[in-house]
Amino acid sequence: MVLNLGLNAQKPDTVFLEKLLESRPELFSVILGDSQKKQVQILYTQIDRDKNNVPHFTTFSYNLDDHHYFFPASTVKLPTLIFALEKINALKVPGLTKMSTMITGADFDKQSPVDKDTSAANGLPSIEHYIKKILLVSDNDAYNRLYEFVGRAEMNRRLKGYGLTTSRILNRYAVKDTEITSRHTNPVTFFDKDKQVYSQPGKFDPENYPINLTNLVMGKAYLDSSDRLVNKPFNMTNRNAFSMTDQQTVMKKLMFPEVFPEKEQFKLTADDYKLIYTYMSKYPTESDYPKYDPKEHWATSTKYLFYGADLNIQPNPSVRIFNKYGDSYGFIIDNAYFVDFENNVEFLLTAVVQSNDDGVYNDGKYEYKQVCYPFMRNLGQVIYETELKRKKKFIPDLTKFRMRY
Numbered sequence: 393m394v395l396n397l398g399l400n401a402q403k404p405d406t407v408f409l410e411k412l413l414e415s416r417p418e419l420f421s422v423i424l425g426d427s428q429k430k431q432v433q434i435l436y437t438q439i440d441r442d443k444n445n446v447p448h449f450t451t452f453s454y455n456l457d458d459h460h461y462f463f464p465a466s467t468v469k470l471p472t473l474i475f476a477l478e479k480i481n482a483l484k485v486p487g488l489t490k491m492s493t494m495i496t497g498a499d500f501d502k503q504s505p506v507d508k509d510t511s512a513a514n515g516l517p518s519i520e521h522y523i524k525k526i527l528l529v530s531d532n533d534a535y536n537r538l539y540e541f542v543g544r545a546e547m548n549r550r551l552k553g554y555g556l557t558t559s560r561i562l563n564r565y566a567v568k569d570t571e572i573t574s575r576h577t578n579p580v581t582f583f584d585k586d587k588q589v590y591s592q593p594g595k596f597d598p599e600n601y602p603i604n605l606t607n608l609v610m611g612k613a614y615l616d617s618s619d620r621l622v623n624k625p626f627n628m629t630n631r632n633a634f635s636m637t638d639q640q641t642v643m644k645k646l647m648f649p650e651v652f653p654e655k656e657q658f659k660l661t662a663d664d665y666k667l668i669y670t671y672m673s674k675y676p677t678e679s680d681y682p683k684y685d686p687k688e689h690w691a692t693s694t695k696y697l698f699y700g701a702d703l704n705i706q707p708n709p710s711v712r713i714f715n716k717y718g719d720s721y722g723f724i725i726d727n728a729y730f731v732d733f734e735n736n737v738e739f740l741l742t743a744v745v746q747s748n749d750d751g752v753y754n755d756g757k758y759e760y761k762q763v764c765y766p767f768m769r770n771l772g773q774v775i776y777e778t779e780l781k782r783k784k785k786f787i788p789d790l791t792k793f794r795m796r797y
Contacts, residue, residue, distance in 0.1 A: 404451035409434055412774065413454065419770040422763060423745065427455055430745050430763070431462055431607075431723070433636045436775055437644075437740035441788040447648050449740075456636055458558040461607040462744050464634035465718025466530040467725050468561050469538075471634075471642055473523045473668070475550050476538040478659045480519060487584035490519040490664070496537055497579040499594045502567060505578075506537060511682035520667065521682075527671035528679055529689050530717065532566040539564055540577040544597040554656065556642070558635035560601040568617055571630055603633055614753040626721075626753035639727040640742040647714065647729045647740075647793075670795045672714040675707065678797045696726040697741055698776065700769030701760070710734035711776075712793065722748035722758035724768055730776065731793050737779045738788055743771055 413420040423430055434454040439447045480490050493516045496506040509517040511525070522538055525531035539547070539561070547561045563569045575597045582590040614626040646668065649657040660668075676689035691706075692699035695713045699705050715728035725744045730737065745767050747759035758764075 404435065404453040404456065406453055406456070408452040409436060409454040412778065416770075416774060419774065420767070423767055430747060430767075431460075432767075433457065433460070433462070433744050434771065435636050435640045435740070435742040437640065438779075438782070439738050439740070439788070440784060441786045443786055445786075445789045447651060447788075449644070451640075453636075458635035458637050459603075459605055461605040461628060461633060462725070462746065463628060463721045463723050464559075464632055464639075465720035465723060465725060466532075466535070466565070467639055467716050467718040467727055468559075468632045468634050469526045469530065469535045470639075470646075470716040470727070471551065471556070471559075472535060472538050472542065472547060472561060473526055474642070474646070474658055474660070475542045475547050476519050476523070477661075477664045478550070479542055479546070481659055481661060481664075483590065485590045487587065487589035488582055489584075490523070490667075492518060492589060493583040494518050494522075494537070494541070495581045495583065496540060497581070497594070499579055500573065500576040502569070502573045503576070503578050503594075504567075506533075513681040523667060524671050524679070525682055527668070527716070528674065528676045528682065529684060529694065532564075536564040536567060541580050541592070543577050543595050544575065545595070545599060548599070548601050551638075554641075554645070554658075556638040558603055558605075558633065559638040560603060560633050562601065562630060563632055605633065611748060611751040611753050613751065615755050621752075636742050636744065639725075640740055643714075643727055643729055643740060643742070666795075669714060669793060670797070672716070673712040673793075673795055674797050695728075696724055696765065696768040696772075697728050697743065698730070698769060698772030700765040702765070702769070708732075712795070714793070719760070719764075721753055722746045722760075722764075724760065724764040726768060728772075730772075730779075731790055732776075732779075733790055733794065735780060736784075736787050736790065737776070738790060739775065739779050741772060741775055743768065 423432055432455050436452045438450045441447055498505045506517055508515055512521045522534035525534040551559050563574045577595050579594045580592045608629050609625045609627050611626050613623045616622050675691040676684040677686050677691045690703050694717055696717050711732045713728050713730055715726055718725040723746045727742045730739050745764050747763035
């Protein structure tokens with residue numbers, strides 16, 4: 393079923409992916425035998441270009457349920473960085489750009505200030521450099537700083553405005569945000585060289601963002617903030633949410649803005665798109681600022697779909713994957729647009745899987761290596777193989793996505 397020019401007028405096909413997975417039991421039997429417990433959801437979108445190179449979409453799903461909650465982890469960082477760029481553009485303040493020095497203050501409990509960034513070429517923090525760190529290695533602090541700049545209320549207003557109705561952004565990561573601290577965001581000041589060009593006070597968001605979700609209570613026990621075992625199910629009621637459909641919609645709007653009405657497009661400049669495309673597809677090993685240890689952040693370490701988390705896999709030289717992944721609480725999520733320049737292949741693939749056999753959350757004991765990474769790798773590879781065999785009436789011109797690294 394073709395989703396005409398990105399508009400979700402029809403529901404995706406629910407049969408194709410199930411048959412495809414069942415045809416490869418050697419790869420997917422572990423998942424197929426327990427897909428509900430493993431919380432698998434998949435969205436795969438084929439792309440066919442017309443004679444004018446305009447993309448048209450045909451979408452297939454497996455176990456899709458946008459109201460069945462999974463923890464989205466770092467995948468929420470993608471809309472956050474988009475909204476940060478939109479905010480900079482909307483402010484229209486002379487001297488204020490994504491490259492401006494961004495100094496973060498602190499005026500509430502658990503907040504921390506930032507006035508330097510040694511990983512940047514000039515040693516100073518900025519929106520642009522935070523975006524690089526988010527897209528290269530999913531840096532938590534970089535996400536938190538953009539969360540604080542955009543503000544919780546504005547992020548959720550923008551999500552709703554773009555029709556992303558089964559998603560919300562409520563929390564920072566890795567700072568033990570509480571219900572009250574997540575509502576308070578830090579004061580932020582921007583400088584053009586030594587001149588202050590914009591100042592934003594700390595803000596408080598009193599609003600709640602309810603979504604009708606199931607599966608918010610999981611497992612049988614969890615470790616609390618003091619690492620004490622609590623023999624009660626783990627409650628995720630007041631946490632970030634980012635559904636499969638919304639994730640792929642964000643990717644679609646980001647990679648193919650031209651197929652959406654202008655009012656539905658992200659308010660980004662050509663340079664913004666170039667920045668995101670470059671660092672979404674760039675390997676950490678190709679970056680000088682920031683610079684990463686290749687033993688910790690190897691080339692394909694952020695490309696779960698297609699490569700898994702295998703340190704020894706060499707990247708396919710003709711393939712680039714534009715993606716944002718997440719991993720936490722036993723969940724692995726990846727939201728990706730694939731391009732093979734040599735074989736003229738492109739497709740969208742978004743998936744989530746979880747493995748937490750003991751049912752205990754926050755204990756760091758999950759079956760990532762045994763279950764989640766192999767599933768993600770195999771899924772990406774099988775869809776890619778399918779695309780290599782698929783006939784297309786018009787060969788796509790993918791020049792737009794050739795970045796300089």
